[in-house]
Amino acid sequence: MGTMVQPKCKCNHEFQNLNLGGGMNNFMKSCSVPSPCFHCKDVFELNIFNKRHLCPKCRRKSSPLGEITTNPSPNPLVFEWGINFEDSSTYELEDKKYTCPVCMEEELTFEEIGCWD
Numbered sequence: 001m002g003t004m005v006q007p008k009c010k011c012n013h014e015f016q017n018l019n020l021g022g023g024m025n026n027f028m029k030s031c032s033v034p035s036p037c038f039h040c041k042d043v044f045e046l047n048i049f050n051k052r053h054l055c056p057k058c059r060r061k062s063s064p065l066g067e068i069t070t071n072p073s074p075n076p077l078v079f080e081w082g083i084n085f086e087d088s089s090t091y092e093l094e095d096k097k098y099t100c101p102v103c104m105e106e107e108l109t110f111e112e113i114g115c116w117d
Contacts, residue, residue, distance in 0.1 A: 003079050004114040007043045011103035021081050023117045035064040036101040066093035078110045
């Protein structure tokens with residue numbers, strides 16, 4: 001079951017809710033994570049399993065927020081997702097401030113608002 005998050009920033013830009021992770025039908029092939037596009041000034045869902053990380057609007061390269069790790073973070077997490085059970089790798093999105101693609105300030109946060117499947 002995935003997690004729904006709301007991106008928020010002090011600039012008060014209204015971002016769309018994001019459905020992170022995967023659902024019952026696609027959890028082995030899809031793990032949606034947040035990714036900013038500084039050209040489009042938006043945050044979108046990106047499948048971390050895809051080899052090419054592109055903004056769906058402008059097709060420019062984008063780097064997903066968070067990271068894949070085999071060492072669990074000691075910091076609070078907004079979202080985590082098991083990537084590979086053989087090496088225990090996990091995608092983690094820490095509960096911290098990220099650079100907002102709209103105002104360019106390090107004020108973008110993610111608030112968990114529910115679950116999806």
